[in-house]
Amino acid sequence: LSSDEVRELVEEKIQLSGRIVVLGDAQTENRSQKQNRYVDRLERQYATREMLALERGVHELAERLVRRPNETPREFVEAAIKANPKLSPEQADAVRHLCSGGSLRLVTGDAGTGKSFMLRACDAAWKAERKRVFGCALAGAAADELERSSGVKSTTLHSLLARLEHGRLTLDGRSVVVLDEAGMVGSRLFSRLVREVAKSGAKLVC
Numbered sequence: 001l002s003s004d005e006v007r008e009l010v011e012e013k014i015q016l017s018g019r020i021v022v023l024g025d026a027q028t029e030n031r032s033q034k035q036n037r038y039v040d041r042l043e044r045q046y047a048t049r050e051m052l053a054l055e056r057g058v059h060e061l062a063e064r065l066v067r068r069p070n071e072t073p074r075e076f077v078e079a080a081i082k083a084n085p086k087l088s089p090e091q092a093d094a095v096r097h098l099c100s101g102g103s104l105r106l107v108t109g110d111a112g113t114g115k116s117f118m119l120r121a122c123d124a125a126w127k128a129e130r131k132r133v134f135g136c137a138l139a140g141a142a143a144d145e146l147e148r149s150s151g152v153k154s155t156t157l158h159s160l161l162a163r164l165e166h167g168r169l170t171l172d173g174r175s176v177v178v179l180d181e182a183g184m185v186g187s188r189l190f191s192r193l194v195r196e197v198a199k200s201g202a203k204l205v206c
Helices: 003-017 049-067 074-082 089-098 115-128 140-150 157-165 187-200
Strands: 020-032 037-048 132-137 154-156 175-180 203-205
Touching (some): 003 020, 020 049, 049 187, 074 115, 115 132, 115 175, 132 140, 132 157, 140 154, 157 187, 187 203
Parallel strands (some): 132 154, 132 175
Antiparallel strands (some): 020 037
């Protein structure tokens, strides 16, 4: 097939399928080899109706979780921070953030900045109020590293979801689920986890 024929075929499939949605044009940058500079260009973005509906559902559940109170008593949080003197001021603030607020809390940071180490203090604060903490990550190696660095018993996300969906594990209002490397998780898997957390009353930390 020539490039023109490929373009025509793709356009035909998009128009006839009914499942593809055009999101619009995203502005990107492309280095020009001749002028050795960046020039703006537009790139058409697509999604499926199924994925848009799924992600809207996740967003609505996330909004509900954020508004649902799930705060650890301050004395437990400060005691856990004091017991971990190697925490930097920024890490201590992250501990306070994750242990406060609603039932969905997020933290981001570059690799090697001690996110998993910081979770060791969070784990101590949660357990001081008698909460059960479950760690998970997409990859087995990441789950092992999360457990080694934070002390949180961890498994793969697939394993955690299988146990929840088959009744071998139950969450409740005294449960905390820690999802490491959340940015690596696809929308379908993340949707399943958020729904399990939302219906159980647990807290989700990403």
